[in-house]
Amino acid sequence: MTIRVGLLGYGTVGKGFAETIQSHQERLQNLLEGEPVEIASILVKNPTKKREFPHSSLVTTDFNELFLQDIDVVIDAIVGEEPAFSYCKKAIESGKHVITANKQMFAKHGKTLKKLAEKCDVSLGYESTTVAGTPIIRTLSQLLQVNRVERFEGILNGTSNFILTRMKENKVSFDQALQEAKDKGYAEADPSNDINGRDAFYKLMIVSELIYGKQPNWNEVFVEGIDVIRSDHIEEASFMGKKIKHIATIEWKDGDVRASIQPIALTHHHPLYAIDHEQNGVVIHTDLAGPLTLAGPGAGASTTASGMLEDLVHIFQKTNRKTHQLL
Amino acid sequence: MTIRVGLLGYGTVGKGFAETIQSHQERLQNLLEGEPVEIASILVKNPTKKREFPHSSLVTTDFNELFLQDIDVVIDAIVGEEPAFSYCKKAIESGKHVITANKQMFAKHGKTLKKLAEKCDVSLGYESTTVAGTPIIRTLSQLLQVNRVERFEGILNGTSNFILTRMKENKVSFDQALQEAKDKGYAEADPSNDINGRDAFYKLMIVSELIYGKQPNWNEVFVEGIDVIRSDHIEEASFMGKKIKHIATIEWKDGDVRASIQPIALTHHHPLYAIDHEQNGVVIHTDLAGPLTLAGPGAGASTTASGMLEDLVHIFQKTNRKTHQLL
Known part of the structure; x- marks a missing residue:
């Protein structure tokens, strides 16, 4: 057949x-x-x-x-x-x-x-x-059945991560980094949903539904894209030994799902600190298996x-x- | 029932x-x-x-x-x-x-x-x-069926990784770091199999069997533990911006499985560079999904x-x- x-x-x-x-x-x-x-x-x-x-x-x-x-x-x-x-x-x-x-x-x-x-x-x-193709969905739904997922954090947008990485590594402006992302084919002609956090938001809502069986009220989720980030934010973070990353977080707190998406300055102790360029990565905080990190390409045919x-x-x-x- | x-x-x-x-x-x-x-x-x-x-x-x-x-x-x-x-x-x-x-x-x-x-x-x-509990086995066997695994690299022994991390971060000797690993309960009373690479070897053979359906001839696998590493190796690597990690590698080459286990100096571009302390991590190089990184605790009740x-x-x-x- x-x-x-x-x-x-x-x-x-x-x-x-x-x-x-x-x-x-x-x-x-x-x-x-x-x-x-x-x-x-x-x-x-x-x-x-x-x-x-x-x-x-x-x-x-x-x-x-x-x-x-x-x-x-x-x-x-x-x-x-x-x-x-x-x-x-x-x-x-x-x-x-x-x-x-x-x-x-x-x-x-x-x-x-x-x-x-x-x-x-x-x-x-x-x-x-x-x-x-990075197996986030199947890992969560199949592999972590016994585990309770206490918190989930992710770098869920490759374009944003690429731009932040280039701004730090090459000391270029946001606009220059964005242009480079377009030239390399990471960013669409209209990259609004990437840089304003909307793309990461959709993915986080899918993950929320999977882990907790529900989504937070969309209007109550704090969503901030990387379009608020300027070179001096990057430099300031670097000076403190940190990297600014665009982090989508979801957790169960006080009987409900809490979600937020925003640029956060991470120290090198954070598992997502090392996820650079167009890579995506997630940290799944579980009660038994401990924090698991899964990283890979987040886009591409x-x-x-x-x-x-x-x-x-x-x-x-x-x-x-x-x-x-x-x- | x-x-x-x-x-x-x-x-x-x-x-x-x-x-x-x-x-x-x-x-x-x-x-x-x-x-x-x-x-x-x-x-x-x-x-x-x-x-x-x-x-x-x-x-x-x-x-x-x-x-x-x-x-x-x-x-x-x-x-x-x-x-x-x-x-x-x-x-x-x-x-x-x-x-x-x-x-x-x-x-x-x-x-x-x-x-x-x-x-x-x-x-x-x-x-x-x-x-x-880090789902390496199920990820390889279930999630990556369509993908051909071209190469697999792993930090498969938490004791070794802890010792290497402490030697670099705290500039202590091998013996001091080993003692600390024992004190923290990461190393057994007899840590021979951890530090001579044998423990990582067993895990790599299990992975080889799973990915390629066969194991290399055990006698032909190059196995070097971290017991050959001295403080000046660590310092030399640091000076070049590198970290020494204990890496187990398996790949399919010239019609057969090739495996090796040895300390390798990695640059920060390598996905396992950031896997520190007692953490374990693997990189699965696939033909379609790209390189996937999975990291988590490698031991503990x-x-x-x-x-x-x-x-x-x-x-x-x-x-x-x-x-x-x-x-």
Whole structure:
């Protein structure tokens, strides 16, 4: 049986996913007991845009036509709340599994989709919504079941971290560092959500939902981006042996979830002090296993595809095989 | 139904496990759909040693008597190859699940036990053999299925790392730092295996088996401990802006597994540079997700118990529930 994928969007994330399906086909089949994975259909917004698609895929601008292809799983690789939410909802209601990398949509509608998926008995993968392929979501949901997570801290935006790192290391201004982030492809043409903390906020809300089963009231979360940081803040911190990092924190306190996102000056004793450049990292404070640090790339086509493929394998792997890596 | 545990050994690890079963009983039952977990029997070496046992447990010096208690899972919390291997083997052959924290035994006999467990259709958990409750084993085996692990580097011995950190930070001699490690309880009375690299070696072999399905020839692995390091090595490295760390490396090269364990001077660009004191850490170099860093405590009763309990929940959890943390 072929595993048939319906892909929403063919931007960086969608294209990266399709390409990785091809380059890792043999490996995937080994993991899926010989079942090939095929991109059956792709939903695009602009049909006239010139690009190469996998040759066997139906390319359409009509979401309903996507389903004509008899697909098993919908991959949400589009940006923003709508129409992504409506599409994912409809996919789940039609009995399809869903894998999303869409943090903005999932931060807001994750709870609804999770409930719906449970009701419709399908799986919902969202590893790549948060720190891309670095396995934050699965580590929290699977590996730390016995542990109580007392506090979670993270550097959740690579663009911000890159800018702060360059400002410190190269003594450049905020604007120069931002331009460099754009030149290197870390920052979007419009980097507002990165530098004002919104992007990190979405990821933190997804983590909050996962750890505590609820989110704080969005309006009550203190969110400050790195756009308030000037060179003299960086220098002052350096003088004290500190680095300014953009830290998203969530914890359970006085019977409720408390969250904040803001630039904080860290000493070198803090596990996130060493997370530089475009890297992301999180510290999970647990009652038994102690504080665990997990760090890796937080963005990029390849790591995002990795997280989505790990979700895919998790959904379709029939048996919990414990075999070693196939070389 | 009660989940009945047969515990081998009541030293630091065994006692820590039993105590955590009690302190986390409610949490465990939530994860295990109401099934209580009980230490049915405990195997000890010295029955005259004064200590407090869980009141409902049978305490015995006879392995065969352990089984009279009709147990579901055997927890191996003893040290060294034998009799641990024979006990685990017999347990598996008798249809019991096995969870072990015994790295020396598992490095040598892990492959045999894995095959046997598969044949006898029981589960085998060994998270705590390597970096205690920091989820290295499960991250490698579950989360990184799509990813090919190209190289693995680790600081796998907390005693060595503590000594190296103190020698650098406090400019003390090797012997002074070792004494401090003993005073703090990080080093055993006989710390030979820690400082000569043997302890890290066992863990690396377990990781090799997991990632590549095989181990290198033990005699061909270059193993150098930190017992060759003197204060002037540390100073020289510091002068160059480097830190000496005890690094265990494994990679696939020219069609075979290559492993080495030795002190290496790292620059601050290396992800393990910042892993200080008794912390352990690993870098997993993958083809898609990029290099991932995972760090946490590598020893201690509480984190070791955590890894074993995560194994226990993984074995006995009936359904793959995706609910949030229960508060």
